[in-house]
Amino acid sequence: MIISNKKTSFIHKIIDNFIIRNTKKKICTRFPPDPNGYLHIGHAKSLFINFEISEKYNGQCNLRFDDTNPDNNHQKYISVIQKDIKWLGFRWTKKTKYASMYFQKIYEFAIELIKKKLAYVDKLKKNDIRKYRGTLNTPGINSPYRNQTIEENMLLFQNMKLGNFPEGQVCLRAKIDMQSPCIIMRDPILYRIKFSKHHRTKNQWCIYPTYDFAHCISDAIEGITHSLCTLEFQDNKQLYNWIMKNITIHHQPKQYEYARLNIEYFVLSKRKLNTLIQKKIIKQWNDPRLPTLSGLKRRGYTASAIRNFCNNLGITKKNNLVEISSLESCIRKELNLTACRTMAIIEPIEIIICNIPINYQQEIKIFNHPNNHDMGEKNIIFSKELYIEKEDFQENIKKRYQKLTLGQTVKLKYSYIITAHSIKKNKDNSINKIFCTIHIKNKNQKYKIIHWLSKKHAQRSEFRIYNHLFTTKNPSSKKNLLSYINNKSLIKKYGFINKYIVYNSKKNTYQFERQGYFIIDNILSTKKNIIFNQIISLKQNWKNKI
Structure with a gap:
């Protein structure tokens, strides 16, 4: 179910007025991705707008792939795009559509423009x-x-269709106005030659319409009432309307533009994202550092958090750079309610409780969520040998230092207070072990609290900590994008989790207390080697400490 915007946008007002004038017409929108890469969160905004409108007005929303370029279209992208749209919770009307379904009709409209002296074959x-x-x-x-002449253009266009020209030698252009202040109206290209095999039409065609020519005609054929797109297509609107005016087609759709999504530290361009892959900055489209929907899903973002984020954005005509905290707060709020709490040690150091027997073991029952007891309980084990975080111990005491240090007392969460009295070091002078004394009778006294794990019941795991992929807030504005790559965007750490955390893709999101929210990486993890991706920190400024 889609959460509607609280405020009525300018597009909603346009549609409201349209319904008043056209009481019998059904609202129809569309989402027309180019299958040349994975969808990113910018597409999520477009999806949300189109599907929210179709649902609000009891209309329909089509999924139509813009497969007009056989060089860029791959079936694997189509499959992933469909999967991502369904994951977000959207369902398109009827069967999936393709621009290639209309190639014959689009070709016939090109013939019509030639016969009207509104198109010509150019040999430049x-x-x-x-x-x-x-x-x-x-x-x-x-x-x-x-x-x-019309006859010359008809013959040349026919020879284009028959494959009698090599690629790039000729093309079909609209005859509009080479003096127009709008460059896109200066005789734009309508058809070009490509001898690549098309994923649907195979080798049936060797001429293919451009996006601008195919898009508006596809909208008209499908009965789209409101063709919604981002502001970079504002100039294209003139060509959209020119084509609709000069071909013989009954339905006349209208284009409306809204601000595209720009988020701090993200690049929302499939072309630029593909460059990162080609340059081997990242390996795949689903890398958790990327803003692709597959990457965000692998990172641990939920579909509902992304939809809520899109809903909060609203629909405006003003481009702006959205703070990354707006997106992060959506997932943080959700996980605070839904993620099971547990303790994990990301940078371990061992402590020995000296005044309990070697085989001492105690089960401690705790809730999986402090505020939602319906999520159940679990047992954790307290024993003689434990792990704590390295940062929770400091050898040389400082004024008002509240963590564990020699002679200092702290409380182990859910259990007892301890005092450190000696340490053992390695040859490089690093601390190997910390020896402590437990104070069982003072269990309920108030002290600084640190988290821990029983060494005997801990399983070694890998933790992947993510920072921004770029060092600048607005990487899309930079000419040399690769100069702003953050070399510390991924930090791998090796620590421990409780053994009761079993690899299970249906329940794999946790809040590691005092650490952050993490998700098991379903792609790389096994039962013997669990890898956790950091979803988000507990606090907004936590990343800056890494």
Whole structure:
């Protein structure tokens, strides 16, 4: 179920007015991803907007893949995209659609434009087309092939379709206005030649429509009432409307733009994310440091937290950089209510309780969640040999130092207070063991509390601590993106968890007390080697200490 925005956005007002004027029309939106990579959290905002609107107005939302470029489209991306959309909790109307379903109709509309003298086959080279197009400050120049006859263009276009030209030699362009202040209206390309095998149409076609030409026609064929997109497509709207005006098609959809999502320390561009993979900065699209939906899921973010984040954003026309804390607070609030509490030692140091027998063992029953006892209980074991965090001991006492140190007393959480009286060091002068005395009678007195694990009942595990992948808040604004990679974005630590934590993909999220929220990495973990990904810290500034 989708949580509606509390405030009515400008798009909702547009639709409300549309319904007043068109009482019998059904609202229809669409989500049209290019299957050339994984979806990221920017797509989640678009998904939320389109599906929220279709649900609110009892309409429909189509999933349509923009597979107009056979070089970039791979079935594996289509499968992952569908999986991610379902994981977010969205269900598209009827069967999945593809722009390639309409290739024949789109081709026929291209013929119509040629016959109306509104399109021509251009033999200019790619660099010359770019040169002739001009700049924001200089008008474009007409192509020498612009005034060919209808018959000449029809013959050339037919030869394009038959594969009689090599790639890049010719293309079909719209004949609009090379003097237009909007560069996209300076005779944009409608069709180009590509001899790559298409994932659906195979080798049926060797000419393919551009996104701008196919997108608006696909919208019209499907009866889309509101074609919603981000502000970078604002100029494309002029071409969208020009095509709709000049082809013979009954339905006339309208395009509306909203601000795209930009989040601190994230790059929300499939092209730039793919560069990180190609340069081997990261290995895969589902790396937990990436803002891809697969990466966030592996990191431990939930679908509901991402939907709540999108809902909080609202829909505006103003681009801005969203604070990363806005996203982090959504998952932190949710996990605070749902994650089981347990103790884990990420950087261990051993302590020996000297005044209890070697075989001493005591079970201590605690709740899995202090505020939700319905989550059940578990037993932890207290014994002679324990692990504590290295940072919880300091050899040389400092003024008001409240953690364990020689002569200092602290409380082990859920159990007893101890006093450290001596240490054993390694050859490199690092501390090997700490020897302590337990004070059983003073169990309930108030002292500084530290967490611990029984050595005998601990299982060695790997903990992956994540920081921002980039060192700058707005990496997308930087020309040399790779110069801002954070070399400490992933830190691996090797510590211990309680043995009762069994690898189970259905229940694998925990709050490690005093440490943060962690999830078992289902891809890399085994029962003998459990790897935990840090989801989020307990506090917003915790990462800065790493």
